[in-house]
Amino acid sequence: MKKEDIRIVARVTKKEKERINSIAENCGLSTTEYIRQRALGFEPRSVPPDALFAFCEKLDVLIEPPFSAEVNAAALALLRDISDTLIAPRKENMRKWQPQDSGPSKDG
Secondary structure: OOOOOOOOOOOOOHHHHHHHHHHHHHOOOOHHHHHHHHHOOEEOOOOOOHHHHHHHHHHHHHOOOOOOHHHHHHHHHHHHHHHHHHHOOEEOOOOOOOOOOOOOOOOO
């Protein structure tokens, strides 16, 4: 641990810890990195199977000339969509914190 790193401790049940560890492993991340990304508003994705990458490589080969510019543009857009949807981590649509509607009031 670096000197400037600060540790955050959270209590979870054994079942919760096992689930967090399992999800982190499916994402190809350490538990610490998975929790850090989730806490910072990112939604890590499971590591896609090798078949997806093989498919993308074959699709890339298929869009080489002599296809039209329109076909190339459509295929590249498809590859970008696949990457954005299945591969790249994304920021969650996090709602801003709102004060509670109930509970003790400030007035007493």
